[in-house]
Amino acid sequence: MKPLEWAGSSLEVIRGFPEIARQQIGYQLYRVQTGVDPSDWKPMSSIGANVREIRIHVRGEYRVIYVATFEEAVYVLHAFRKKTRKTTKRDLSLATSRLTEVIKKRRERKP
Numbered sequence: 001m002k003p004l005e006w007a008g009s010s011l012e013v014i015r016g017f018p019e020i021a022r023q024q025i026g027y028q029l030y031r032v033q034t035g036v037d038p039s040d041w042k043p044m045s046s047i048g049a050n051v052r053e054i055r056i057h058v059r060g061e062y063r064v065i066y067v068a069t070f071e072e073a074v075y076v077l078h079a080f081r082k083k084t085r086k087t088t089k090r091d092l093s094l095a096t097s098r099l100t101e102v103i104k105k106r107r108e109r110k111p
Contacts, residue, residue: 001033005073007098013079014064021062028054029076032068046092048099051077053087063087065095067102075102 014025028038032054040055050069056062061082068074078095 002068002072002074004029004033005075005102007075007077007102008094010064010076010079010098017062017079017081018059020058021056021060024056024058025054025062025064025079028056029064029066029074032066032074044095047077047095051095051099063091065091067099070102070106072106075099077102 014022017025031038038052038054040057041052042055044051044053044065047065048067051065051067054064054066056064063078063080063082064076065078066074066076077098078091080091
């Protein structure tokens with residue numbers, strides 16, 4: 001099972017969600033860690049290759065953006081409550097910058 005790596009404030013944001021949303025997010029991330037697709041997801045190619053969004057529909061709409069294709073971990077890039085039909089530019093930009101940080105840190109670790 002791959003460990004989770006949290007980019008930026010993604011873990012703190014999820015901790016602020018309602019308990020039922022946190023439980024469902026935890027279960028869906030567990031599925032990803034074990035190599036199984038989440039129950040409801042969509043690709044987020046506008047952020048980067050192999051980036052996906054978990055979609056949670058309880059007491060509102062919640063989203064978790066992650067990338068799981070790296071062998072060492074599942075990287076949770078961003079989490080947010082979705083209030084409009086379209087994902088905001090701010091959320092897309094934040095996830096993109098965190099993906100860039102993850103890639104940079106991975107390169108620095110490799111000898």
